[in-house]
Amino acid sequence: MASNKIVVIDDSRVIRMRVKEMLPPGNFDVLEAKDGLEGLNLIRQERPNLIMLDFLLPKLSGWEVYQQIQQNAELQKIPLVVMSGRKEEVVEKIPEPFEYFEFIPKPFEQKDLIGAIKAAMVKSKLPRQGGATAPVAPQVAAMATGVGTTSSELQALNGKIAAMQADIERLKQQMAQVMAVLARK
Numbered sequence: 001m002a003s004n005k006i007v008v009i010d011d012s013r014v015i016r017m018r019v020k021e022m023l024p025p026g027n028f029d030v031l032e033a034k035d036g037l038e039g040l041n042l043i044r045q046e047r048p049n050l051i052m053l054d055f056l057l058p059k060l061s062g063w064e065v066y067q068q069i070q071q072n073a074e075l076q077k078i079p080l081v082v083m084s085g086r087k088e089e090v091v092e093k094i095p096e097p098f099e100y101f102e103f104i105p106k107p108f109e110q111k112d113l114i115g116a117i118k119a120a121m122v123k124s125k126l127p128r129q130g131g132a133t134a135p136v137a138p139q140v141a142a143m144a145t146g147v148g149t150t151s152s153e154l155q156a157l158n159g160k161i162a163a164m165q166a167d168i169e170r171l172k173q174q175m176a177q178v179m180a181v182l183a184r185k
Contacts, residue, residue, distance in 0.1 A: 003027045005048035009039030009065065010083065011057055015106065019052055022110040036060030040068055048078060050117060055084040063093045066101075076100065076128065079120035083108075097160055097167075099123065105174075112170065119166050126159050 006028055008016045016032045023030070031046060033039035036057040043051060043065075051069070055062035062082065069075045080101035084090050087105055102120040104112055 004050070005029045005031060005046050006050045006052065007031045007033065007039060007042050007046065007048040008052040009033040009036065009042075009057065009062070010052070010054040011035060012054070015054070015083070019113065022113045024114065034058075036062060036065045040065050043069070043075060043078070047074070050120070051078055051080045053080060053082050055082055055090050056086070066094070070100070077124055079117070079124040081113075081116045081120045097164060099126065099160065100128070102163070102166075105170075112173075115166060115170075119163055122159055123163060 004027055006023070008019045008030060009032075010016050010019075011034050013034070016034075020030045020032075031042050031048065033042050037059040039051075039053065039057070040060060042048075053062050053065055057065070062084070066080075066082070069078070069080065082090060082098075082101050082103050083106055084103070085106040087103065090103060100123055102116045102123060104116040108116075
């Protein structure tokens with residue numbers, strides 16, 4: 001029996017299979033869901049070690065699944081990677097920086113997927129400050145005044161910085177790919 005359960009929620013069979021193929025060899029049990037409702041039920045039943053969530057889904061959108069996850073203290077602890085070919089639709093609902101999950105744009109390569117999974121694992125361990133999308137401003141203000149700064153707040157900020165650096169690297173790679181395509185034309 002596999003020791004690590006991964007729920008992949010995407011309406012595209014190709015994406016679900018691609019994620020499954022890209023995972024490093026190991027003891028993984030990949031559970032697939034083709035819509036948000038099926039995915040949310042799998043998450044609640046199986047309590048996976050990782051959730052891969054498409055944002056645009058039938059029956060129950062990725063946004064609705066995300067909200068359900070954030071309302072449950074146990075589910076919040078599960079590393080979450082949100083996948084979408086349209087980042088603007090994610091940002092419209094959940095402003096950046098993404099504090100409690102990692103975003104990966106579709107299509108993606110294996111190294112991007114592995115990086116997103118690692119970043120999601122780090123983010124899932126960050127302490128929660130209030131709601132699911134707590135702003136960074138109070139933490140930064142506390143640091144600036146030197147009042148109420150704790151090691152957990154510093155750790156949370158360091159996690160955010162690491163995530164932002166990963167986003168910058170991903171953007172650099174994407175820009176290099178765009179430039180390569182433009183150079184060929």
